[in-house]
Amino acid sequence: MxxxxxxxxxxxxxxxxxxxxxxxxxxxxxxxxxxxxxxxxxxxxxxxxxxxxxxxxxxxxxxxxxNRLARSLISDQSNLVGVVGANLSLPFMARQLDELSLALLNRGMQCLLLNAAEAEQGITPLIELILEFRVRAIVVMSGSPPSAIIDECVANSVRVILVNRQADDAEADTIISDDLGGARVAAERLLRAGCRRIGVVGSGARTPTQVRRRLAFVEHIEEAGIKSAVWASGETTYETGIEAAKGLLTSHELDGVFCVTDLLALGFLDGAREMGRRVPEDLSVIGFDDIPQSAWASYRLTTVRQSMSDLTGSVLAAIEREMHGKETKLVHEVLPVELVERATVRPMS
Known part of the structure; x- marks a missing residue:
């Protein structure tokens, strides 16, 4: 009583x-x-x-x-997972964080999010801050941590998972989408549509994902004897896509374009239409990521899809693996992608 x-x-x-x-x-x-x-x-x-x-x-x-934080400080198992990310408003990143944070909650874990947008000196200070909370694991979605800070995490039995990025000679799990395969699929689809004056659009961000996609696409197009027109400036935004359309289509008579993200592709489509280009009759466009907006009736963008559920599942599996110090088995996983046919590429010729 x-x-x-x-x-x-x-x-x-x-x-x-x-x-x-x-x-x-x-x-x-x-x-x-x-x-x-x-x-x-x-x-x-x-x-x-x-x-x-x-x-x-x-x-x-x-x-x-x-007080679950206090419990984690006196136990061997924390329920906190640190997540480091930037550009959190971008559709793909926002969706990724949404699904991961919900999945963590369903597994009895909590997401400790640190925004790396202003981390001009690198993300090491952010990871050092996360370690003070005795987290169970750290998921890095932006930036590339140096091997020294990753070694410190491992010494504290904190697993580090790099998503769509890699760190040379580091004790970290890496989970990446098959950017190289996806870019080659996009290149092959444009070639089969009869495109021979081809461009590729990226931003000036030069993230590992964008660089991999752009270089793999250009390489495959060159194997077919075609030199690509390349746009790689500005931020990774819808507005940059519009700017790229006006710049490339003014200086080149393109009939096919690959944009390394869907957000750039959506801007490119609208920019091309403003210039009177018919899609896909005059111009075929392919994106990458399959963000929800790509399926909207006003776009119906053909794109390369990376499975968000597969990505989230792989991150969760990595978090839940046992740590055994230097004997911890690292995982390097490449997730498959697929081409989603909609309405922005001409039928195969």
Missing amino acids: VASSDHEDHLKRDRATRNFVTAEDVARLAGVSRSAVSRTFTPGASVSADVRHRVQEAAKTLGYRV
């Missing part, structure tokens, strides 16, 4: 100058020990039905919540 209302009022007055309810507060109100409160909120721990009921009622009365 929970203590009297007088006792309850005393406890409320006692903590009036404090910021939160403690387990000790719950123990005093329920008339049990501090360890009984801990066992009540620990899955699988042994506690009698009567004690469990009294503790839960006291917790409800006081508004008590378990």
Whole structure:
């Protein structure tokens, strides 16, 4: 039975100058020990039905919540996963974070997100900050951490997972989409559509993903005896796609274009249409990522899809693998991609 209302009022007055309810507060109100409160909120721990009921009622009365951060500091298993990312407003990144954070929550883990947009000196300070929270793993979606900071993570039994990026000679898992294969598929599809005056559009960001896609596409086109017109400037935005369309289509009579991201492709499509180009009759366009907007009726963009569910599943699997110090087995995974045919490429000739 929970203590009297007088006792309850005393406890409320006692903590009036404090910021939160403690387990000790719950123990005093329920008339049990501090360890009984801990066992009540620990899955699988042994506690009698009567004690469990009294503790839960006291917790409800006081508004008590378990301090999971404190628990992680005294246990061998944290439920926090650090995530480092930049350009969080971009559709693909936003969707990736949305699915990963939800998947972590469903697995009993929490996402600790650090925005690397202003990390001009690299992401090492961000990772050092994350380590102070005793995280279970660190997922890097932007930037390339130096091997020294990754070694420090491993020494602290913190797994590092690099998504769509690589770090040479580093003790980190790497999970990347098949950018090279996807770019080659896009090149082959334009060639089969009869395109012979071909361009490739990227931004000036020079991220590993963009560079891989652009170089692989240009290489495949050159194997067919065609020199590509290349656009690689500006930010990775819809507006850059429009600018690229106006720049390339003014100086080149292109009949096929590969954009290394869908967001650039959507801007390119609108820019081309503003210039009177018919898609796909005059100009075929292919993107990469298959963001939701690509399927909109106003675009119906043909694109290379990387499975978000496969990516999320691989990250989760990496997080949940056991760490064994220097004996930890690293995973280097390349996720398959596929061409999604819609309406921006001419039929095969």
